[in-house]
Amino acid sequence: MSGNGWGMHGFERLPARVFDFTVGGRRDLYFAILHVFNDANERLETALLLEQVHTRLPDTGFGEPVEQDEVEAALRHLETLGLVESSQSYTAGYATAAEFERKNVQYTLTVRGEAEFAGVRVTLERLKEKGALQAAVLDAIADRLTALHLLTGDDDPAADNRVFIALQELEGHLDSLRDNTKRFNNELQRLLRADGADLDTFHEVKRATVGYLDAFVDNLEERARTIADALVRVEGHGIERVLERALNGANLPPSAGDRTRADWMAGRRAKWSGLRLWFAPTADGQEGVRRLHEVARRAIGSLLETLERITESRRRASSTAEDLRTAARWFARSGTEEERHRLWSALTGLSPARHAVLGHEDGESIAPGTSWAAEEADPVPVSPNLRSSGRSGRVARTARVRDVREVGERRRERALAQRAEMERALRLLATDGPVRLSAFGGLEHDVFEELLSLLGRALSEPVSGDGARRALTSDGRMEIVLLAAGDGRVATLRTPLGVFTGPDHVVSIGVPGAATVPEGEAR
Numbered sequence: 001m002s003g004n005g006w007g008m009h010g011f012e013r014l015p016a017r018v019f020d021f022t023v024g025g026r027r028d029l030y031f032a033i034l035h036v037f038n039d040a041n042e043r044l045e046t047a048l049l050l051e052q053v054h055t056r057l058p059d060t061g062f063g064e065p066v067e068q069d070e071v072e073a074a075l076r077h078l079e080t081l082g083l084v085e086s087s088q089s090y091t092a093g094y095a096t097a098a099e100f101e102r103k104n105v106q107y108t109l110t111v112r113g114e115a116e117f118a119g120v121r122v123t124l125e126r127l128k129e130k131g132a133l134q135a136a137v138l139d140a141i142a143d144r145l146t147a148l149h150l151l152t153g154d155d156d157p158a159a160d161n162r163v164f165i166a167l168q169e170l171e172g173h174l175d176s177l178r179d180n181t182k183r184f185n186n187e188l189q190r191l192l193r194a195d196g197a198d199l200d201t202f203h204e205v206k207r208a209t210v211g212y213l214d215a216f217v218d219n220l221e222e223r224a225r226t227i228a229d230a231l232v233r234v235e236g237h238g239i240e241r242v243l244e245r246a247l248n249g250a251n252l253p254p255s256a257g258d259r260t261r262a263d264w265m266a267g268r269r270a271k272w273s274g275l276r277l278w279f280a281p282t283a284d285g286q287e288g289v290r291r292l293h294e295v296a297r298r299a300i301g302s303l304l305e306t307l308e309r310i311t312e313s314r315r316r317a318s319s320t321a322e323d324l325r326t327a328a329r330w331f332a333r334s335g336t337e338e339e340r341h342r343l344w345s346a347l348t349g350l351s352p353a354r355h356a357v358l359g360h361e362d363g364e365s366i367a368p369g370t371s372w373a374a375e376e377a378d379p380v381p382v383s384p385n386l387r388s389s390g391r392s393g394r395v396a397r398t399a400r401v402r403d404v405r406e407v408g409e410r411r412r413e414r415a416l417a418q419r420a421e422m423e424r425a426l427r428l429l430a431t432d433g434p435v436r437l438s439a440f441g442g443l444e445h446d447v448f449e450e451l452l453s454l455l456g457r458a459l460s461e462p463v464s465g466d467g468a469r470r471a472l473t474s475d476g477r478m479e480i481v482l483l484a485a486g487d488g489r490v491a492t493l494r495t496p497l498g499v500f501t502g503p504d505h506v507v508s509i510g511v512p513g514a515a516t517v518p519e520g521e522a523r
Contacts, residue, residue: 437506
């Protein structure tokens with residue numbers, strides 16, 4: 001239950017109704033409107049009028065015809081989601097009072113709107129990106145570490161700006177290496193599992209991938225040692241001193257307090273720790289670049305094995321069907337029955353074989369000594385049971401049909417009893433309104449099992465707009481509404497078989513539509 005907060009500590013939860021603008025039939029219009037505001041922010045325009053938003057929609061690639069009233073309704077919806085805020089504009093000129101009433105509202109993108117638009121853009125870009133192993137990034141990381149070492153050795157405060165720039169470029173290269181490697185490894189594992197329908201294309205892709213991996217692994221150890229040596233030289237100055245100089249060179253605004261500066265330093269320390277995980281030498285030799293080397297080498301071996309299997313399959317001159325046709329032609333050309341037996345033994349290795357002698361229905365019409373392979377010999381019908389049972393025919397009594405009425409009656413009675421027990425448990429669990437989970441106290445075990453089933457159904461559902469989770473029983477007759485209290489209290493429920501503990505959620509169980517959580521609790 002790690003995803004719902006049970007037994008978790010320190011988990012950073014998403015805000016309520018995050019990315020709600022991506023749901024529904026007008027999500028493309030909502031995204032295009034946010035795109036308009038983002039483009040305006042890049043031109044340092046912080047506020048837009050309704051007409052400006054409407055006329056700039058085609059510039060974002062949104063090609064659907066849309067009226068100005070629809071854009072106004074969409075802006076109001078985005079405002080309810082906290083992505084856009086409106087205010088009065090007193091700078092423009094208006095000819096009439098009616099024009100002022102309609103056109104004096106200007107809209108601004110909120111911080112949350114910027115964040116959600118950026119999140120969707122990152123998602124779209126990530127879906128189109130492909131991973132890569134770039135040796136040039138490793139060289140760039142080594143260069144930036146060398147620059148940091150030289151700049152940190154310069155005591156001139158004017159060098160702080162260059163220290164900040166070098167550190168920022170180093171972090172950018174590290175992020176690029178990590179993200180590209182992660183995506184490429186995922187694509188590589190999918191390639192190793194794939195079975196291509198087009199063998200020619202499949203063969204070419206795998207052969208090219210082997211060459212790509214081989215080129216990257218070449219000199220990887222040397223590059224890793226260069227980066228590790230540069231890392232040691234930078235840390236020789238004291239990493240805190242390096243980060244302090246980068247902070248001075250960051251030129252944070254005067255409004256940045258101690259908390260902002262502390263957060264900035266914490267972010268840089270985390271990035272530096274990530275750099276050490278990739279390149280700093282460890283006692284067990286398990287730094288990230290070494291693991292990358294092992295993954296690449298194993299992938300090369302697997303791909304080469306697959307290529308060898310494809311090559312071997314192409315070398316095969318004939319198929320099984322063609323082998324059987326060739327064997328049939330050999331049998332047809334054989335002159336005597338003795339030759340056919342020797343041929344059978346050579347082809348299958350199944351000699352000596354058990355012979356089944358079957359007589360012809362009209363045995364008198366066949367001349368004595370006629371071979372079964374002779375053209376004048378009539379065919380003899382062979383029962384399908386001869387191969388499986390060794391008998392030429394099937395002689396058995398028809399089995400008696402079993403009377404299953406008694407079994408069906410017992411199953412029906414058991415189902416009714418289980419249904420009655422479930423309805424009784426639901427009646428006992430029904431609440432008059434929202435209660436704490438701890439209010440159930442002691443429960444019979446079957447009632448407790450039904451409660452657990454309801455909790456499981458609710459926890460598997462997504463959180464709705466009011467912060468609660470809702471679920472129905474399998475027959476749809478009862479509904480449970482579950483809300484995390486957020487005060488850290490623990491509920492203890494006792495049953496004849498043991499004690500259950502968990503977060504003391506607010507629970508409401510009743511008929512659908514009646515089970516609700518008070519507005520105060522939802523907040």
